[in-house]
Amino acid sequence: MVVCLSAVAEAQDVRRVYQEYCASCHGPNLEGGLGGNLVDDVWKHGADDENIARVIRDGLPDAGMPGFGATLNDAQVRSLVVYILEMGTRAAMQRRDFNRPTPTTVSRREAHAFKLEVITDELEVPWSIAFLPDGRMLVTERAGRLRVIDKDKLLPDPIRGTPEVWARGQGGLLAVAVHPAYRENGWVYLAYSDPGAGGTAMTAIVRGRIRAGRWADEEAVFRIPESLYKRGGVHFGCRMVFHDGYLFFTHGERGAQDDAQDLTRPNGKVHRLHDDGRVPEDNPFANEADAFRSIWSYGNRNPQGLAWRPGTDELWETEHGPRGGDELNLIRAGRNYGWPVITYGMNYNGTPITGLTAKDGMEQPVIHWTPSIAVGDMAFYDGKAFPKWKGNLFVTALAAEEVRRLVLEGDRVTHQEILFKGIGRVRSIAVGPDGFIYLGLENPGRIVRLVSAE
Ligand code: HEC
Numbered sequence: 104m105v106v107c108l109s110a111v112a113e114a115q116d117v118r119r120v121y122q123e124y125c126a127s128c129h130g131p132n133l134e135g136g137l138g139g140n141l142v143d144d145v146w147k148h149g150a151d152d153e154n155i156a157r158v159i160r161d162g163l164p165d166a167g168m169p170g171f172g173a174t175l176n177d178a179q180v181r182s183l184v185v186y187i188l189e190m191g192t193r194a195a196m197q198r199r200d201f202n203r204p205t206p207t208t209v210s211r212r213e214a215h216a217f218k219l220e221v222i223t224d225e226l227e228v229p230w231s232i233a234f235l236p237d238g239r240m241l242v243t244e245r246a247g248r249l250r251v252i253d254k255d256k257l258l259p260d261p262i263r264g265t266p267e268v269w270a271r272g273q274g275g276l277l278a279v280a281v282h283p284a285y286r287e288n289g290w291v292y293l294a295y296s297d298p299g300a301g302g303t304a305m306t307a308i309v310r311g312r313i314r315a316g317r318w319a320d321e322e323a324v325f326r327i328p329e330s331l332y333k334r335g336g337v338h339f340g341c342r343m344v345f346h347d348g349y350l351f352f353t354h355g356e357r358g359a360q361d362d363a364q365d366l367t368r369p370n371g372k373v374h375r376l377h378d379d380g381r382v383p384e385d386n387p388f389a390n391e392a393d394a395f396r397s398i399w400s401y402g403n404r405n406p407q408g409l410a411w412r413p414g415t416d417e418l419w420e421t422e423h424g425p426r427g428g429d430e431l432n433l434i435r436a437g438r439n440y441g442w443p444v445i446t447y448g449m450n451y452n453g454t455p456i457t458g459l460t461a462k463d464g465m466e467q468p469v470i471h472w473t474p475s476i477a478v479g480d481m482a483f484y485d486g487k488a489f490p491k492w493k494g495n496l497f498v499t500a501l502a503a504e505e506v507r508r509l510v511l512e513g514d515r516v517t518h519q520e521i522l523f524k525g526i527g528r529v530r531s532i533a534v535g536p537d538g539f540i541y542l543g544l545e546n547p548g549r550i551v552r553l554v555s556a557e
Contacts, residue, residue, distance in 0.1 A: 177458020229543030272336015387437030486538025
């Protein structure tokens, strides 16, 4: 049985499908032959996903390309589209010379010039950054430490007494957030992978106060019954933002993709709570029998960024797709974001997930990145140091090692600029009180900031 299934998987592997049906005309490396070059970014018959899929399905009888709609199913066609775009991006990366900033160079980009300053390079996977009103910076290290940076100096000792975390795979100490009324109440929120029985773990949130270098007054904000905890080290989430007295946070689907559609499960969702952990009575599923009452949206795969757009009532989210189909979403109460019923991606091993990229009753992403950049954290820019970046959305990328600037008009993305690339996975981003952009990078774990160089 197992042999049988893996044989099916192999036959469906997109590289094999390509080699079997396409390579004879388009070349083993997509470089072209009888058929055109598929990686030169020249598209005679339409560059977008929909047109590429149409050509594969229907063929181009006049030009001599047969249609494959009868041989390949929609999911296989979709995976070929992802594969062609992946190979095209790889080829484009080799052609282009990207901006790789160093502390001694000035990066002149479209709207502003900046320099990159390294504040510390002594951290291990700096997962999240938050600022206290006095300017001190809190940084979580995924390994389980809450660190403080005071006047650009990393304090040698982590905060003592923070929760024990399940630091394996993608799990560990995740987001840190500071209550908007911190000056009055002193609350700091921590999201982390909470160890359960038998090697399981799930995302939990606590709040506490920092007193003389210690974590004090801890209260649980979000902790689910241990019977719902899961094994495996992927897709914990978790980002947190405050808005109007509520705490919004993301919870990855923990690798159990069908749970994202299951309202009785907390994973694969965006949630809303009061700041003390109570469930708001007007949450979209608060009155539905069996539903997880804190759910705000569902069908979310592995959200890594969450932010309110300044001056609006809009909650935005970034989420990792599988192989292809990383998403930028505008999150609305009660809506279904589709995973895994619809997606622009395929499985990591090249086998298809589904041919469906859209369906009634399911939300479309504002944009998707196919191939994946492994989209990470996000922040809207509302500082003063870079006036022409005001209102822009900045997103980070892990695998692609990028920071991107997105220009928005209404709820559309009209332009993307890669600010820099190739100096490490960019895990976290925050706009500082000084208006500079602070980033957490990996290998080595650094906190850097972009300062104006005009
Ligand atoms: C018998 C040869 C042949 C085979 C097999 C074939 N193609 Fe093509 N393909 C062509 C030709 C010819 C064109 C048209 C090129 C042109 O217009 O210059 C084309 C065009 C395309 C285009 C559009 C390119 C553009 O510039 O817009 C895509 C995408 C494409 N093929 C994908 C595939 C895929 C995927 C497969 C395998 C499932 C495949 N082809 C198999 C011959 C072939």
